Each structure stands twice: as structure tokens, then as C-alpha cells.
Amino acid sequence: MFEQLCIIGVGLIGGSIARAAKAQGLCKQVVAYGGDKHLPNLQRALALGVIDGFHTDIGAALNGSDCVIVATPVGTLPAIFSAMQPFWNSQTIYSDVGSTKASVVEAARSVFGDVPSNFVPAHPIAGAERSGVEASTADLFNDRRLIITPLDDTDTAAVEKLSEFWRRIGSRVALMSVEHHDTVLAATSHLPHILAFALVAMLGRKDEQHEIFKYAAGGFKDFSRIASSDPTMWRDICLANKDELIPLLQQFQAELGQIERRLQNGDAQALFDTFSYARQARQRFLDTFDDHS
Amino acid sequence: MFEQLCIIGVGLIGGSIARAAKAQGLCKQVVAYGGDKHLPNLQRALALGVIDGFHTDIGAALNGSDCVIVATPVGTLPAIFSAMQPFWNSQTIYSDVGSTKASVVEAARSVFGDVPSNFVPAHPIAGAERSGVEASTADLFNDRRLIITPLDDTDTAAVEKLSEFWRRIGSRVALMSVEHHDTVLAATSHLPHILAFALVAMLGRKDEQHEIFKYAAGGFKDFSRIASSDPTMWRDICLANKDELIPLLQQFQAELGQIERRLQNGDAQALFDTFSYARQARQRFLDTFDDHS
Numbered sequence: 001m002f003e004q005l006c007i008i009g010v011g012l013i014g015g016s017i018a019r020a021a022k023a024q025g026l027c028k029q030v031v032a033y034g035g036d037k038h039l040p041n042l043q044r045a046l047a048l049g050v051i052d053g054f055h056t057d058i059g060a061a062l063n064g065s066d067c068v069i070v071a072t073p074v075g076t077l078p079a080i081f082s083a084m085q086p087f088w089n090s091q092t093i094y095s096d097v098g099s100t101k102a103s104v105v106e107a108a109r110s111v112f113g114d115v116p117s118n119f120v121p122a123h124p125i126a127g128a129e130r131s132g133v134e135a136s137t138a139d140l141f142n143d144r145r146l147i148i149t150p151l152d153d154t155d156t157a158a159v160e161k162l163s164e165f166w167r168r169i170g171s172r173v174a175l176m177s178v179e180h181h182d183t184v185l186a187a188t189s190h191l192p193h194i195l196a197f198a199l200v201a202m203l204g205r206k207d208e209q210h211e212i213f214k215y216a217a218g219g220f221k222d223f224s225r226i227a228s229s230d231p232t233m234w235r236d237i238c239l240a241n242k243d244e245l246i247p248l249l250q251q252f253q254a255e256l257g258q259i260e261r262r263l264q265n266g267d268a269q270a271l272f273d274t275f276s277y278a279r280q281a282r283q284r285f286l287d288t289f290d291d292h293s
Numbered sequence: 294m295f296e297q298l299c300i301i302g303v304g305l306i307g308g309s310i311a312r313a314a315k316a317q318g319l320c321k322q323v324v325a326y327g328g329d330k331h332l333p334n335l336q337r338a339l340a341l342g343v344i345d346g347f348h349t350d351i352g353a354a355l356n357g358s359d360c361v362i363v364a365t366p367v368g369t370l371p372a373i374f375s376a377m378q379p380f381w382n383s384q385t386i387y388s389d390v391g392s393t394k395a396s397v398v399e400a401a402r403s404v405f406g407d408v409p410s411n412f413v414p415a416h417p418i419a420g421a422e423r424s425g426v427e428a429s430t431a432d433l434f435n436d437r438r439l440i441i442t443p444l445d446d447t448d449t450a451a452v453e454k455l456s457e458f459w460r461r462i463g464s465r466v467a468l469m470s471v472e473h474h475d476t477v478l479a480a481t482s483h484l485p486h487i488l489a490f491a492l493v494a495m496l497g498r499k500d501e502q503h504e505i506f507k508y509a510a511g512g513f514k515d516f517s518r519i520a521s522s523d524p525t526m527w528r529d530i531c532l533a534n535k536d537e538l539i540p541l542l543q544q545f546q547a548e549l550g551q552i553e554r555r556l557q558n559g560d561a562q563a564l565f566d567t568f569s570y571a572r573q574a575r576q577r578f579l580d581t582f583d584d585h586s
Contacts, residue, residue: 075561125508145508180504187496187505192513195488197571198548203480204574208473212480213578215418215438215467220485222515227575231568235561242556249553253546255491260542263535268368268528275524278490281497282520285506 001165002027006065008058008080009034010045013097013124014071015136018050020169023138029053033061045133062087067165070096075236077107085111093158094119099185099233101149101178103240117155120162123147123181124171125189131230142170149178186244191252193226193234194245200227294458295320299358301351301373302327303338306390306417307364308429311343313462316431322346326354338426355380360458363389368529370400378404386451387412392478392526394442394471396533410448413455416440416474417464418482424523435463442471479537484545486519486527487538493520 005027007014018030032054034042042054055061062068062084070080077098084094094116098104101121108115126144146166150159163173176184203212216224238245262270298320300307311323325347327335335347348354355361355377363373370391377387387409391397394414401408419437439459443452456466469477496505509517531538555563 147508174508176504180501184501184504184508187499187501188509188513192492192516194549194552195492196516197568198552199485199488199545200571200575201567202544202548204570204577206480208477208480209574209578210581211469211473211477213581215440215477216481216578220481222518223485223489224575225515227568227571228579229568229572231565231572234568235565238552238556238564239559239561242559246553246556249549249556251495252492253549253553255495256487256542256546256549259487259491259531260539260546263531263539263542266532266535268532271531272524272528274494275490275522275527277497278493278520279522279524281502282493282517284497285502285509286521288503288506 002067004065005030006061006068007032008070009072010051010133012131012135015045015050015133016140017069019136019138020141024168026165026168031061033058041133050133050136058083059087066092068092068094073233073236074098074100074103074240077104078110081107081111090118093162095122095162097122097124099123099237100240101181105178115151117153118158120154120158121149144171146171146173147181148175149181182241182244186241186248190237190241190245191248193229196224196227200224295360297358298323299354299361300325301363302365303344303426305424305428308338308343308426309433310362312429312431313434317461319458319461324354326351334426343426343429351376352380359385361385361387366526366529367391367393367396367533370397371403374400374404383411386455388415388455390415390417392416392530393533394474398471408444410446411451413447413451414442437464439464439466440474441468442474475534475537479534479541483530483534483538484541486522489517489520493517
């Protein structure tokens with residue numbers, strides 16, 4: 001499918017793309033780029049067989065690559081695009097894996113003027129609380145969703161080829177607008193991560209913290225799992241999508257304030273109605289998406 | 294261990310206690326009590342072999358029972374205690390499974406004056422988003438924690454015998470004060486349930502709700518699982534423990550307000566610090582309690 005796949009940033013996601021592409025025979029070789037400070041990580045990726053080679057010079061890594069996927073935290077994208085610009089090749093397909101798309105498009109626009117038509121913004125909805133190349137697996141994207149957010153000018157053939165690439169490593173590909181993606185992901189992913197981080201941080205400061213964690217029931221353990229996610233990545237995501245997140249955070253605080261008043265007033269019926277509505281909403285969607293989506 | 298175990302309320306928890314006691318041979322027979330409106334449920338429990346018999350007359354159910362466990366939602370405890378009072382037997386051990394202990398003790402005190410010394414307040418930290426006797430299993434309490442909150446007057450022999458009962462159905466038994474229990478559980482269980490209910494209810498009202506649930510990633514799915522918990526049970530728990538919950542809800546809103554301001558101000562370092570602190574707190578406790586607790 002590709003001669004040489006170049007992965008910029010070989011962490012959990014980048015490493016898993018490399019492993020999956022090799023496992024499915026989608027490219028002849030995988031090279032990686034990382035800055036000097038990432039040298040130990042690149043060496044580890046090579047030793048693990050995740051990649052076939054690496055460069056700490058971005059021009060060398062891009063040279064001969066007909067598909068380039070940027071898999072670094074979204075906060076680094078402006079600098080990465082700037083470094084890539086001198087080597088930009090109209091025959092190559094470029095993509096990314098950022099969890100926020102408006103910020104990625106904005107970064108591309110700030111560097112290139114117009115977003116290049118051979119840059120295809122993408123986001124695999126997969127991850128884990130672990131991070132780093134050691135956590136990467138060839139099946140991370142299996143049966144997971146991959147969202148592509150093409151712009152008006154994005155090359156259709158590039159979108160189709162990248163879609164096929166992701167499908168062949170197991171993903172279920174969908175297309176939507178940048179704005180819609182960021183609205184939906186703020187609700188379904190970014191806000192829940194903030195809630196988990198905030199709850200675990202708050203409880204971790206309490207005198208009873210030892211017993212709080214000791215007696216944590218199943219629900220809280222599930223809930224708090226995502227608080228182990230990479231703090232750098234999530235700092236970048238939250239800042240990049242803050243225009244969507246801030247109103248949601250305000251709405252959620254209002255929601256909690258309402259529940260607080262219902263508790264104060266002993267308004268049993270209203271509490272029951274809210275809990276019941278939530279249970280029904282979840283059941284409705286479990287029924288609709290009963291396909292391990 | 295017991296001649297006749299009486300379960301008041303044969304749902305997920307009561308049914309699982311009955312199944313486990315029978316499986317471990319801890320009693321000769323299990324009888325159940327439920328009001329007339331629960332007749333179909335009692336018949337189902339009998340047909341499933343969860344119980345050996347049932348009564349819709351509480352006196353008949355209590356007669357000959359040397360261990361009685363109340364497993365109805367905590368909001369029903371005042372009425373249940375009143376109904377039990379005429380048949381109270383000093384030779385019997387009474388207990389409950391309520392998720393809030395101050396409210397249970399208060400209900401007992403309001404009916405009996407002093408809390409009877411042969412009533413042992415208890416709380417198994419086990420459950421599932423499913424409910425009802427059909428969901429009950431003999432191993433629900435296996436390797437789960439069971440907290441007993443004895444009062445100063447509670448009979449020591451009764452506490453020891455009930456502890457032994459729970460240990461023999463797989464639980465890891467701990468003793469703590471009523472107040473401490475309610476503080477810890479508000480943080481670790483009740484607040485997370487409110488957050489899950491509130492989040493799913495809020496997102497379920499949005500125009501994008503269909504896609505929000507469709508593209509829900511692993512974290513949100515785990516997070517929202519507990520929003521399928523029984524609304525009646527959780528309404529009662531939240532109201533019963535509102536004195537602990539209201540301050541926690543206020544603290545959590547303040548925590549979210551702080552994160553919101555940090556997003557507004559683009560304060561990347563402070564966001565990183567919070568997320569990082571949470572991740573480390575969770576890791577600390579995973580290391581400490583790496584025993585599937």
C-alpha cells in the first residue's frame with residue numbers, strides 16, 4: 001500500500017500504527033522521527049521491532065516516505081508542521097492522530113497558509129491509560145472507530161487511501177466535520193477525563209484517602225482508570241479544545257448544583273427522575289450500539 | 294451455622310446472599326419476606342431455587358429464623374423495622390446491607406428507642422449495574438469487602454458470628470465506625486454514582502446525543518456503566534447520606550471551577566500539575582492495593 005511509512009512520535013498510538021501496518025503488510029518499511037531527547041525511545045522502538053529505522057533529522061525521516069503520520073501530543077503540532085514544511089512533498093499523504101481537530105487544522109494553517117490538500121486530519125478513538133512504545137500493540141485499533149475530518153480542499157483520493165489503510169488495520173472509519181468532531185469528543189472523551197482527573201486529585205488530598213482507595217468499589221475503579229492517562233497529552237487536548245470544553249464544564253457544574261439543591265431540599269422525586277433518565281438514556285444507546293463500538 | 298436464614302428483600306444482594314449461604318451450607322433453609330406487590334419476585338426467587346420458601350406476612354417469615362438480613366433499599370428501613378418490631382427475638386442475629394449506615398442506625402433508633410444489641414449494621418461493597426433476583430449469583434461477594442459498623446452496645450458475639458458468615462461466603466471483613474463508613478463511602482461510591490448519573494443525563498439531552506454515545510471511547514463507557522444502577526436504590530442512598538454528600542459535591546464543583554479557570558487562562562502548567570497529581574495518586578493506591586480489592 002505504501003513504500004515507506006513514517007511515524008513521527010513512536011508512543012502508544014504511533015507504535016501501534018507501526019506494528020499494525022507491518023503485521024498487515026501495508027508498507028515495505030516503517031521509519032520514525034523523534035528529536036534528540038527521544039533517542040532512547042527510538043532505540044527501544046527499534047529493538048522491539050516496532051520500526052525498521054529512525055532518524056533524529058526530520059528531513060532524513062521524511063525522505064522517501066509516501067505516508068507520514070504525526071502521532072505526537074497535539075500541543076507540539078505547530079512546531080512539527082514548521083519542521084516538516086521544507087520537505088513537504090505533494091505526492092505524499094500526511095495525516096495525524098490528534099484528539100482535537102480544530103487545533104490541528106489551525107496549526108497547519110498557521111504554518112502553511114492554507115491547509116495542504118494532502119494533509120488528512122484523523123483521530124483513532126483508541127487508547128489506554130498506559131502510554132509509551134512498550135504499551136503499543138498491533139491490534140489496538142481492531143474494531144475501534146477512526147474519524148477522518150476532511151476539509152473542503154482535502155484531496156479525495158488521499159482521504160480514500162488513508163481510510164483504506166485504517167480499515168485494513170481493523171478500524172471502523174467515519175467522516176465528519178472538524179467542528180462536529182470536536183463537539184462530540186469534548187462530551188464523550190475530554191469532559192470525562194477531566195472529571196476523572198479532578199475526582200482522583202480531590203480525593204487524593206483527603207485525610208481519608210487511604211481508606212477511600214482501599215474501599216473503592218467497582219464503579220469508582222472503572223471511573224478512575226482514565227485518571228491514569230498521560231497528563232501531557234491531556235493538558236494539550238483540554239487546552240486545544242477549550243472552546244468546547246468550557247461550556248460543557250459550566251453545564252456540568254450547573255447539573256451538580258441542581259442535584260445538590262435537590263439533596264438539600266430532600267426532593268426525592270426529582271432525584272429519582274434524573275437517575276432514571278440517565279439509566280434509560282444509557283440503556284437506549286446500549287441497545288442501539290450493541291456491537292462493541 | 295444458622296437454622297433458618299431470613300432474607301427481607303430478595304433482589305441482587307439479598308438473592309446473592311441466599312445463594313451463597315446455600316452453596317456454602319451455612320444454613321438449613323432460607324426463607325424470604327416481601328410485601329404483596331413483590332409476590333411475582335418472590336415466586337421467581339423460589340422457582341430459581343434461590344430461596345426455599347417465602348411469606349408475605351413478616352411475622353411468619355421471622356418465625357424460627359435465627360438470622361435475619363434486611364436487603365431492601367435504605368429508604369424502606371424505618372417501615373421494615375416497624376414491621377419487625379413485634380416479632381423481635383433476643384436470640385436472633387439481625388443485620389442489613391445498606392450502603393449508608395447513619396441512616397440505618399437512625400431508623401433503628403426511631404423504632405426501638407435504643408438500637409437493639411443484636412442488630413449488626415453491615416455493608417457489602419459489591420453490586421452491579423444490574424438488579425433483581427435474576428442477576429443474583431453465589432459468588433457476588435467473593436473477594437469483595439464487607440464493612441461492619443458496630444455501635445458501642447452491639448453484641449460482640451453477634452458481630453463475630455456475622456463476620457464469620459460473610460467470610461465464609463468469600464468476603465474480606467473490616468470493622469469501622471458508622472461515621473467513618475459514611476464519609477469514606479460518600480467519596481468512593483456515592484459521589485461517583487452522582488457524577489455518572491449527572492453526566493449521562495446531561496449528554497442524553499443534547500442534540501448530538503446519538504453521536505456522543507456512538508463514538509464513546511473506553512473511558513466514557515466505563516465511566517457511564519454505573520449510570521445504569523438502580524435509581525430507587527441510589528435516590529435513597531443519596532438522600533440518606535446527604536450530609537456527607539453535599540459538602541463533597543460543593544468541593545467537586547469548586548474543583549471543576551478551578552479547572553475551568555485554568556482553561557480560560559491557558560494555564561498549562563497548573564493543568565498538568567492537577568492531571569499529574571491524579572495519575573500519581575491513583576498509581577500509589579494501585580501499588581498499595583494490588584490485590585483486586
